[in-house]
Amino acid sequence: MTEKFDAIVVGGGPAGCASACVMAKSGLNVLLFERGQYAGAKNMWGGAFFGPQLKELFPNFREEAPVERFVTRHTFSFLTKKGSTTLDFKPAFSGPPSDNGFIVMRAKFDKWLAKKVEQAGAIVVTSMLVDDLLLDGGRVTGVRIGKEEFSSDAVILAEGVNGILAQKAGLCSGVSADNMKQGVKEVIALPKQTIEDRFNVNGSEGAAMEFVGSCTRGVPGGGFLYTNKESLSVGIVVELGALVKNRLKASDLLEEFKEYPDVARLIRGGKTVEYSAHLIPTGGLKMMPKLFSAGVLVAGDAAALVLGTGLILEGANFAMASGVAAAETVITAKKKNDFSETALRDYERLLREGFVLRDMHTFKETPRLLKNTRIYDLYPEVVFEVLENILENDGKPRTKAYKIAGKVIKTRVGFARLLSDLWAMRKMT
Amino acid sequence: MKVEEKLALNKYAPATQAHITVNKGLCADCDLRPCVYGCPADCFILKEDHVSFSYEGCLECGSCRIICPKGALQWAYPQGGFGICLQYG
Numbered sequence A: 001m002t003e004k005f006d007a008i009v010v011g012g013g014p015a016g017c018a019s020a021c022v023m024a025k026s027g028l029n030v031l032l033f034e035r036g037q038y039a040g041a042k043n044m045w046g047g048a049f050f051g052p053q054l055k056e057l058f059p060n061f062r063e064e065a066p067v068e069r070f071v072t073r074h075t076f077s078f079l080t081k082k083g084s085t086t087l088d089f090k091p092a093f094s095g096p097p098s099d100n101g102f103i104v105m106r107a108k109f110d111k112w113l114a115k116k117v118e119q120a121g122a123i124v125v126t127s128m129l130v131d132d133l134l135l136d137g138g139r140v141t142g143v144r145i146g147k148e149e150f151s152s153d154a155v156i157l158a159e160g161v162n163g164i165l166a167q168k169a170g171l172c173s174g175v176s177a178d179n180m181k182q183g184v185k186e187v188i189a190l191p192k193q194t195i196e197d198r199f200n201v202n203g204s205e206g207a208a209m210e211f212v213g214s215c216t217r218g219v220p221g222g223g224f225l226y227t228n229k230e231s232l233s234v235g236i237v238v239e240l241g242a243l244v245k246n247r248l249k250a251s252d253l254l255e256e257f258k259e260y261p262d263v264a265r266l267i268r269g270g271k272t273v274e275y276s277a278h279l280i281p282t283g284g285l286k287m288m289p290k291l292f293s294a295g296v297l298v299a300g301d302a303a304a305l306v307l308g309t310g311l312i313l314e315g316a317n318f319a320m321a322s323g324v325a326a327a328e329t330v331i332t333a334k335k336k337n338d339f340s341e342t343a344l345r346d347y348e349r350l351l352r353e354g355f356v357l358r359d360m361h362t363f364k365e366t367p368r369l370l371k372n373t374r375i376y377d378l379y380p381e382v383v384f385e386v387l388e389n390i391l392e393n394d395g396k397p398r399t400k401a402y403k404i405a406g407k408v409i410k411t412r413v414g415f416a417r418l419l420s421d422l423w424a425m426r427k428m429t
Numbered sequence B: 001m002k003v004e005e006k007l008a009l010n011k012y013a014p015a016t017q018a019h020i021t022v023n024k025g026l027c028a029d030c031d032l033r034p035c036v037y038g039c040p041a042d043c044f045i046l047k048e049d050h051v052s053f054s055y056e057g058c059l060e061c062g063s064c065r066i067i068c069p070k071g072a073l074q075w076a077y078p079q080g081g082f083g084i085c086l087q088y089g
């Protein structure tokens, strides 16, 4: 192919689709490559999309996009071998659903996104794995697939977590397993009505449930359960480095997770229809690669732009916002016909002005603090024991709650350690 | 439910060529064999004296690439269009 494109986008996930859409809408000549047979074929997640990014890009997405359910109920559970403690957040729900969580399944959702990219005027080519970047004197000038070369003024790498091309381009020096979490998940089919009855949701309402505690056997991470229209997404997310150090397998942890009474009750009678796995870059700012260099920009997971605070895990909205910022940078660069590294510096400025790099900075200590294993093995048990002792009635005269809590904390944690953990955790979420 | 049974539910476009290859010579001095634990699809199986690898059930997560301490893996995604084809995701 001899035609030169204004921009080539590698990857048809949220980052790539958002960037291709914005560039195509502004009149740029855009080509997007996706290695799956269709966009979404390789992508899995929890998951729910948070924030207004979708609406900003696609004002009609509520009518058009394949949204499974809107998150109207969010639960956080501490799991222990003895039982669980759950916080159940369910705002009174009236009027149109808020932007705070749209549950989607990636195989359908990303396919829809890619269709929007085509409608915006970009060319989307699926079943194409970009093998390499074309370089000319240190400047990226296009991509190579097999023997074919495609040239462009700019390349946006939205290739997701493994960042193979970003590494080849020298933007990233490699990743450590301590900065990665592995997610494994089953999609479990259940009738719509059963889901609504079991989860106490109606119509398009849905539940997002997070679990920490014994389900990861002391490995940083947690379990999750999301309601789709006619299935549940049930999975485990665990730090890869600690997982293998402890000689544990995520697939075993998932099986155990499904047997916890809290979970077993909800998935009962369901039929597993798919099993998938994916990594999440959770090292935060410290693992962020170089975001751009002459002719190339990195967006989304490939740039490690994911926020995991222990209470929330957001990546898709960061991916979209960074994709948009990369697109805007390329649009400006095209006007000046300057794709040098200096010209692309705008990208970082845009990310700093928006929430992407600000959030990454606000939570820059979080990845380190989340490695405190007491969060996963000790504290869930402490919470449970305190409540157990308060609620138990053994016929003897009662003790005040604060005294019970004091005693459990003293024997299980120690006040000094609790205080130091709490002091550290103030920076965490 | 066994991993094997779960993988059987997935849809794949099977490639005839392996996208990941193992330099088995390097595995000989690998004591911890993290790939055996880190692979969510049980592609690496610990046999009596070695680790056997099969690429067919691979979920393309990239974990083995990161955790192999010996650099024994030649790792790539399958050729475009091949490999796992998620129906739900």
Ligand SMILES: Cc1cc2nc3c(=O)[nH]c(=O)nc-3n(C[C@H](O)[C@H](O)[C@H](O)COP(=O)(O)OP(=O)(O)OC[C@H]3O[C@@H](n4cnc5c(N)ncnc54)[C@H](O)[C@@H]3O)c2cc1C
Residues within 6 Å of the ligand: A010, A011, A012, A013, A014, A015, A016, A033, A034, A035, A036, A039, A040, A042, A043, A044, A045, A046, A047, A048, A049, A050, A128, A129, A130, A131, A158, A159, A160, A161, A165, A182, A183, A184, A185, A235, A237, A278, A279, A280, A299, A300, A301, A302, A306, A313, A314, A315, A316, A317, A319
């Ligand atoms: C278990 C789990 C739960 C999660 N839960 C949530 C959640 O609830 N909410 C949330 O916001 N985020 C969640 N995330 C994170 C979120 O999924 C990612 O942050 C997001 O998908 C990143 O988007 P992306 O476009 O950067 O990358 P991806 O979505 O990974 O897209 C990359 C695309 O590039 C393609 N590709 C890769 N290499 C090439 C190549 N060489 N040539 C052509 N194509 C290529 C891939 O096939 C893929 O389609 C979760 C992740 C996991 C694993």
Ligand code: SF4
Residues within 6 Å of the ligand: B022, B026, B027, B028, B030, B032, B033, B034, B035, B036, B044, B051, B067, B068, B069, B070, B071, B072, B073
């Ligand atoms: S981790 Fe690497 S070197 Fe060790 S057994 Fe597995 S493939 Fe071989």
Ligand code: SF4
Residues within 6 Å of the ligand: A277, B020, B038, B039, B040, B041, B042, B043, B057, B058, B059, B060, B061, B062, B063, B064, B065
């Ligand atoms: S990429 Fe993932 S699923 Fe495939 S062999 Fe490696 S660890 Fe296993």
